[in-house]
Amino acid sequence: MENNDLLLKLEKKYSGELFDNVIPFWLRYSLDKECGGYCSCIDYDGTVFDTDKYAWMQGREIFVFSKLCILYGIKDEWRNAAKHGVDFMLAHGKAMNGDYYFALDRSGRPLIQPYNIFSDCFLCIGFADYSLIAETEEERTRAKDEALRLYQRIQIRKSNPKGVWSKQVPGGRSLQVMSMPMIEAMLAIELQGFLGDDVVQQKEDEVLRLFLDRHVDRNRKCVFERVNPDGSLMLDVMEGRLLNPGHALEILWFLMTIAEGRHDQATIDDLSEIMLWCIDRGWDEKYGGIFYYRDYENRPLDKFESDMKLWWVHVEAINAFLLAWKLTGKPIFRDWFLKIDEWTWSHFPDHEHGEWYGYLSRQGEVASTLKGGKWKGFFHLPRMLYTCSGWLKEMQA
């Protein structure tokens, strides 16, 4: 009973924030009524401080506005907002080879080549969800076809995602990065119903295997961001020692969602245990919150932001520990969820102007006033808010 009160209170907080503090901010400030598409570089007070349009941010915003219609029923302003991005990207976003440019200027003129496969991944799930809510049959078909075409291109490109723009010397070091299985886990979850069940299951098997066999080191109780193709480590260089707790927790809740769909409690328990390794290494005992990067041997990193506290790391950690609590019922996950929830909600939200700050110093002070930028848009935060409020409802039942 006491637990149910807590769950109800939490659910109200999460859904209230989504509808009252986050969605209105993006509806009000991000849509470029003049040129189409979304401006994502938005200062604390809603001022657009850069008009370039980044494909990651366009795809993600299309995805979340479409998802809101799927989850809560179609509302014209959400559907129109999704259409705003879809029309702009279909008109301007595609390079000759069918991949999407990384960046366009305000009018849609291409600026940066299609070197980044994640642009296409976010657009793929955006078009897929939009195909379920678009107003006309023609739009639905066009969006679905584009999503499936992109999925196929991603499968072809993924072994060498940067293509001609890769700076790696062929035949040199070939560390495998965790971002590729992570994004494929996201595709497996979001494209259910679009791909055949057998294709989805095969993809799920593949990402589970890649993550558990390559990136998880059970002796060291550690998840490594970059490993050799055979899963061995390269500990004499920084890039081989890199730990990224937010990334690890994000893929862990993706994989746990997959395991939940398969009613595979053994994998759920295993993944939940690995979450604890990540938070033990990532939590800042001195100031609270979760570090962006760590070095396995606590040596220096070449990334300035290593000690900073970033919004996406915290919201993905909230997802991870709430899901682990829901699926295992163990108090340790409840406790971690509540601890991360408390730190996150007392540091990131801005209830005066809406939305959350994204970049805090190690001490938890606002380090940048931006609410959106080249890498922060309408994605991690709203996804966490709708995902968690859904889980919190289930947990009350």
Place this chain on the structure above:
Amino acid sequence: MENNDLLLKLEKKYSGELFDNVIPFWLRYSLDKECGGYCSCIDYDGTVFDTDKYAWMQGREIFVFSKLCILYGIKDEWRNAAKHGVDFMLAHGKAMNGDYYFALDRSGRPLIQPYNIFSDCFLCIGFADYSLIAETEEERTRAKDEALRLYQRIQIRKSNPKGVWSKQVPGGRSLQVMSMPMIEAMLAIELQGFLGDDVVQQKEDEVLRLFLDRHVDRNRKCVFERVNPDGSLMLDVMEGRLLNPGHALEILWFLMTIAEGRHDQATIDDLSEIMLWCIDRGWDEKYGGIFYYRDYENRPLDKFESDMKLWWVHVEAINAFLLAWKLTGKPIFRDWFLKIDEWTWSHFPDHEHGEWYGYLSRQGEVASTLKGGKWKGFFHLPRMLYTCSGWLKEMQA
């Protein structure tokens, strides 16, 4: 007289630091006795924490050890240290097209393609200075030939320095960056005696014109890092508003050195005035020190390190204001020099383990314990120490 005491005291501090606290650190920890070349990723206590070898850092370390021999007379350990880098890079560093790889592994195997023209610029001045101090005629000739070959390649590559690795869409936005004229100013200074006098003078004219016509905005009293080819501004995007006070002060003292060589007092006075605009915008009134990046309209930046205090920014500012003091005699430059000197020397040096920290928080606390890394090597600090102690001697005379 009082002034002379101050100058003498300063000169002792600067040269003492060079010989007692900086050179010994690099001689002791950076030379890879087993595989050749230099390790530049060195923690506060001398521990090498990454064994990859970066061409920027190899070229810079060759240059400084050679320069020490030129300035203070040949010492075997300096010359051998320079030779250590020269032999490694000549054996392993060059790609098929004659440009230098950006990074090699410890053994010399190439890792990152030769996409970065600054690798070749630093190696060019390194080989040039080494050619003046090498032990054998054969080594001298080989180093000189390689320096001149690189200079010619740089002239060919400079209009499209990243070549096939550029992600810019051709015909799209073409902002001109200040780093290219800056590095060409460095080449003009360091390659005197290698290139014909007419070539040097032409290069000097070119960089002075590019900087003053394009990057200096006299109405706004501001130096912009990126401008349109005609010198007009692009203020609706972050990259067009970017201010980089350390970069601006570095090119300003290069150009002032050129103007000094030409006995052009009008240009010296003009450049010194522009230095004041840069320090006015860059100085942190709250915590002291110089910001890394600013936005012209004080909007957010997408660079995490914007508020941080970096060693190279401060040592280049010291060069700038000491030279302006020396060449104009005006108290305002003396005052700024002393203010920056005071903040710098009370925050960066480590007298326990040697060398200086590189990365401080805005508040001036050590943000990373590294003494050397992928981007910090044996260059800005020793160059400033030998340059300033030379100027301080001249000023006493």
